[in-house]
Amino acid sequence: MAVERTLSIIKPDAVANNFIGEIYSRFEANDLRIVAAKMALLNKTQAEAFYAVHKERPFYSMLIEFMISGPVMITVLEGEDAIAKYRTLMGATMPEFAAPGTIRYDLAREGKANENAVHGSDAPETAAEEIKFFFKPEEICYRTR
Numbered sequence: 001m002a003v004e005r006t007l008s009i010i011k012p013d014a015v016a017n018n019f020i021g022e023i024y025s026r027f028e029a030n031d032l033r034i035v036a037a038k039m040a041l042l043n044k045t046q047a048e049a050f051y052a053v054h055k056e057r058p059f060y061s062m063l064i065e066f067m068i069s070g071p072v073m074i075t076v077l078e079g080e081d082a083i084a085k086y087r088t089l090m091g092a093t094m095p096e097f098a099a100p101g102t103i104r105y106d107l108a109r110e111g112k113a114n115e116n117a118v119h120g121s122d123a124p125e126t127a128a129e130e131i132k133f134f135f136k137p138e139e140i141c142y143r144t145r
């Protein structure tokens, strides 16, 4: 296992439901260190660029409208095997299929079907691209202690 970085977005539904603290607690309890964080209200151009890979998918416009519907909390996480570990913590994309105890099962199952609380990078290459999309290198803090 290697130390990795991954990008987390706490989506507008989870921010509105006051789950930022609950989700950050899960990061810390699972040795995912926060090394950069900011809140942002994405504009349409940013959301479309971030999700450009899904441009042709039928859910694309719904996804964009959802992602700009309120502020999001964008966080870089660092830790052993961080990408897979965070994806396990998130649970399946659709909250109704997520395992009990995952973020999506616990914090998104009661909401609208397409509102799934969190985003996490799916591979080292996408993690690097997604982190660069939102953060300059100097905005990422080395944990010196």
Ligand code: AMP
Residues within 6 Å of the ligand: 054, 059, 063, 093, 114, 115, 116, 118, 119, 120
């Ligand atoms: P991903 O890049 O895999 O995180 O997918 C981006 C986001 O698109 C997911 O987190 C969901 O919010 C949304 N999404 C993916 N598949 C569907 C779907 N079949 N219907 C509606 N939204 C979806």
